Amino acid sequence: MTPLICAADLSVSHGGDLPVLSHVDFLIRPGEIVTVVGPNGSGKSTLVRALLGHVSLSSGRVERVPGLRIGYVPQRVHIERAMPMTVRRFLSLPRRVGDAQAAAALERTGVPGLEGRQITALSGGQFQRVLLARALLGDPQLLVLDEPTQGLDQPGIVAFYKLIEEVRAETRAAVLMVSHDLLVVMRASDRVVCLNGHICCEGTPQAVSAAPAYRALFGSEAQGTLALYQHHHDHDHDHVAEGHRHGPACAHPH
């Protein structure tokens, strides 16, 4: 299958001496859920923005399938209180949609009937679902979610990822997520990319959670993830070797 987005040798620097991303190869295929994990400042959001074409590259290239429809939920969307905005009106930005379509999108993301509410009056969980509903309205081939569960509590996070899986199952859209909710997110992913300025390791969630580079990066939290995996996957380590691939530089200056 042709990848939806294919990036090769991607480097980005924000004017400083140190590049934020260096020599990253990345691709996402139709229908798969890929999660990018990494510590703060590891370039997760920059990678997403580079893939979307929002930042200029210092090297490498990004190829997107022509006419690729992307539904995007950015990190920390802040709506100015000075701007009155109902949920219904928000769904029509920038492309106007019909009432039935808007209602269906809200229904699918589990927040039916919110049309008349002010965006600023929503709870964090409701707002994330409205953002997702808006992203779904363009019938996307790829959903891009940057830290979509920030500010949600644990049950909220679990419910949100469950929703993402449902949506993927229904729409067959690929999903690219950035997250630090290691435990939950990994279970929902087909593939995990561990990023720290470069790609440390990538592969199936099981493989990555067992990878030394990942464990070096996340320490004890990684142990927890691994334990969870061993529990949930019946100690099935057979795929680990083939699913796991090390990036070119797995040695870290920690």
Add this chain to the structure above:
Amino acid sequence: MLDDFLTRAALAGLGLVLATGALGSFVVWRRMAYFGDSTAHAAILGVALSFVFSLPIYLGTLAVAVAMALIVAQLTARGQSMDTVLGVLAHSALALGLVGVSFVPSLRVGLEAFLFGDILAVTRADLAWIWAGATAVLGLLIWRWQRLVTASVNEELAMAAGIDPARERLILSLALAVVVAIAIRIVGALLISAMLIVPAAAARGFSATPEQMAGSATLIGAISVLGGLWASLWLDTPAGPSIVAISAAIYAVTLVVCRK
């Protein structure tokens, strides 16, 4: 009908309001209040230049206001803080303008008309400038409405939809430059920002969508113009400040009535 100075004043005010309702809403949403103020201060330099080169006032102020918008866009894109750039440019332009005014003896006495406006003195030619400018701004805003609103809600969302937030920002700056140029005869350089911000702030209280807010701000602006002219006529108060005072009174009422 246009022979009556009061009719001309009302038409001038209503023409201006056509543009300030919607544009003022963007100024409030995007926190561009200081930008509006700075452009208006810089316009005094435009007035001085117009007199020195015997150009129509509107052309001089428009040129300076547009130059200001472009320079601000350029400097902030280079990483300078918006606040600082505006502070430097606005006050430098104002100072230069006041120095320039001192070379034009006839203007030295009449400067007050450009600081506080003189709506009762607008001519037919003024009316043509004002209405042409205001309808152009309104047309521009309506044409790009969806993009402008999206970019004002969230720049990342806008970029993902193929909208260039920097371009939309520049368009608003240029619209603001036009409004400053046409408003300087009506409310003056010091009160232009008030015409933009106060009606929009009053409209915020009871609006549910951006369109409602822009529409209500236009209506409140129109009421303020007519009310201010009426007050000025019966109480013998200066017209421009009276218009702004009525706006402020409406804002105060909405604060009490529409508690949120």
